[in-house]
Amino acid sequence: MRKVFVYALGFSLIVTSVFLSQSCTKSTSSTSDLIGNWSRASDFDGNARSEAVCFTIGDYAYISTGTTDLTRFQDLWEYSIVKQYWSQKADLPGVARTSAVAFSIGTKGYVGTGFDGTNNLNDFWEYDQASNTWTQKDNFKGTARYDAVAFSLNNNGYVSCGFDGNYLKDLWQFDPTAPSGSQWVQKASIGGTKRSAAMSFVINGNAYVCSGNNNGTALNDLWMYDPVADTWTEKRQLTNVSTDSYDDTYTSIIRYNGVALVMNNLAYITTGENPSLTSTTWEYNPVTDLWTQKTGFEGSARTGAVAFTLNNRGFVMTGRSGSLSFDNCYEWHPNDPVNANDN
Numbered sequence: 001m002r003k004v005f006v007y008a009l010g011f012s013l014i015v016t017s018v019f020l021s022q023s024c025t026k027s028t029s030s031t032s033d034l035i036g037n038w039s040r041a042s043d044f045d046g047n048a049r050s051e052a053v054c055f056t057i058g059d060y061a062y063i064s065t066g067t068t069d070l071t072r073f074q075d076l077w078e079y080s081i082v083k084q085y086w087s088q089k090a091d092l093p094g095v096a097r098t099s100a101v102a103f104s105i106g107t108k109g110y111v112g113t114g115f116d117g118t119n120n121l122n123d124f125w126e127y128d129q130a131s132n133t134w135t136q137k138d139n140f141k142g143t144a145r146y147d148a149v150a151f152s153l154n155n156n157g158y159v160s161c162g163f164d165g166n167y168l169k170d171l172w173q174f175d176p177t178a179p180s181g182s183q184w185v186q187k188a189s190i191g192g193t194k195r196s197a198a199m200s201f202v203i204n205g206n207a208y209v210c211s212g213n214n215n216g217t218a219l220n221d222l223w224m225y226d227p228v229a230d231t232w233t234e235k236r237q238l239t240n241v242s243t244d245s246y247d248d249t250y251t252s253i254i255r256y257n258g259v260a261l262v263m264n265n266l267a268y269i270t271t272g273e274n275p276s277l278t279s280t281t282w283e284y285n286p287v288t289d290l291w292t293q294k295t296g297f298e299g300s301a302r303t304g305a306v307a308f309t310l311n312n313r314g315f316v317m318t319g320r321s322g323s324l325s326f327d328n329c330y331e332w333h334p335n336d337p338v339n340a341n342d343n
Contacts, residue, residue, distance in 0.1 A: 036281065037336040038298035040343055041315055041329040045086035046077045048327035050304030050320035053102035055109040057129050061308045061315070062089070062109055065097050069323045072096035072117060076127070081310040090132050094123050101150035103157045105176055110137070110157055113145055120144035120164055126176065141184035142172050147196035147257075151207045153227045160190055160200075160209065167194035167214050171225070191232045192221050197256040201267045203286050210269060210284075211238060213256035218274040220254045224286075236289050246290055252280040253291055259307035261314040263334060270297045270307075270316060270332075277301035277321060283334065298343050299330050 044063065052066030052073070064076040074096040076089040092111055100114030100121070112124030122144035124137045140159060148162030157174035161167075171187045190209055198212025198219075207225040211218055220239040223232045236242075238253040258272025270281040279297040284290075297316065305319030305326075317329035330343075 034293055034295045035335060035337065036295035037333045037338050038295065038316075038330045038343065039333065039339065041317075041331040042079075042084055042086070044077070044317055044327040044329055046075060046088070046327070047071070047073065048325035049073060049318050050302070050325055051098040052304075052306050052318055053100050053111055054306040054308050055102040055104040055111075056308050056310060057104050057107055057109060059310060060129070061310055062102075062127070063306060063318070064092050064102070064111055065100050065114065066304075066318065067098040068320075068325045072098055079310075081313065090127075090134060092125060092127075093134050093136065094125065095121070097121055099146035101148050101159055103150045103152040105152050105155055105157060108176065110174070110176075112137075112140055113148055113159065113162070115146040120146055124174070137174075137176070138180060138183040140172065141186070142170055143168070147213075149198050149200040149209055149212075151200050151202050153202060153205065153207055153225075156227070158187070158207065158225075158227075161195050161198055161212065163196040167196055169194040173227075188230045188232060190223050190225070191234055192223065193219055195219055195256075199255075199258050199260040199269055199272075201260040201262050203262055203265055203267060206286075208235075208267065208284075208286070210260065211254045211256060211258075216275070218254040218256055222284075238291070249293060250291060252278060252293075253282050257303045259305050259316055261307040261309050261316070261332070263309055263312055263314050263332070266334070268294070268314065268332065268334065271302050271305045271319060273303045277303055281332075294334060295338055297330065298338075299328060300326065302326055 049066035054063045059081050061079040074092040095116045097114035097116050102111045107129050109127040114121045122140040126135045143164040145162035145164040150159045160171040169190045173185045173187050195212030199210045210222050220237050222235040240247045240250050255272035255274040260269045267284040279301045281294045283292045302319030307316045314332040
């Protein structure tokens, strides 16, 4: 996510933490009762950074762009889950940037939008894994922006929300097979509140957009997008707002600039801020529309990290705390007991 690097203030991700008022005291689970383990994985070979993007193709993950408090990047790195090493690939053309978006369709990766330190961006680029080359595609048709979310469904890409000087909630579909000049089509906007720095994930052919920031407030909603019907459905809220017991422990789900990943048709969110850094980890079951707290992220608390899943193995890496950027990586084992000796 773009920052002006005045970390006590942020830019638009500031002010107080927002939790809905509760009329009675609620119990919370002890952290010692939580399930899941984070183990150290292979460090990122590129420079430490935050606000990068990632996408996956087959057995490979790719990380590009991002920033330290002094430098923006446009390099591209490939990670092989089989060989467990990183190799540098062709740089992203255009300008170095932060807070961009990325997704993959088939054997191609796509990166676009973001912020270059002066300008909001709307250019879009296609990466060909086989030839290690980039091709410029139609510019994103929405306003130039950063801190948007992106996902792919049914061989199309989607970009939504973000910040262009105002918070946004529009949705645009990208068709890589369409003729040049007609690759972007506007779709139904997400319901509810405009937002930036939200989290997104895809399960069983539907996309979900979770929480995010609006005017310094962490949002407590979750929306599901059906690409066939082009409709959004709001799911249960993410704080304790009902009179039922299921949400009594929903005290730390909402956040912005966190990460999301999917394993075994369950989603996990972790890291981020609200407004201070958070390491809490939550599991979402789309069948029951319920959240379960898991073991918190065991690396240093951070914001602006990236997450990816390869062969049903989930990883969280990079990010920053204050002016300190990270290059370390952690693998998530959602059903294992905590092992304090593998970090």
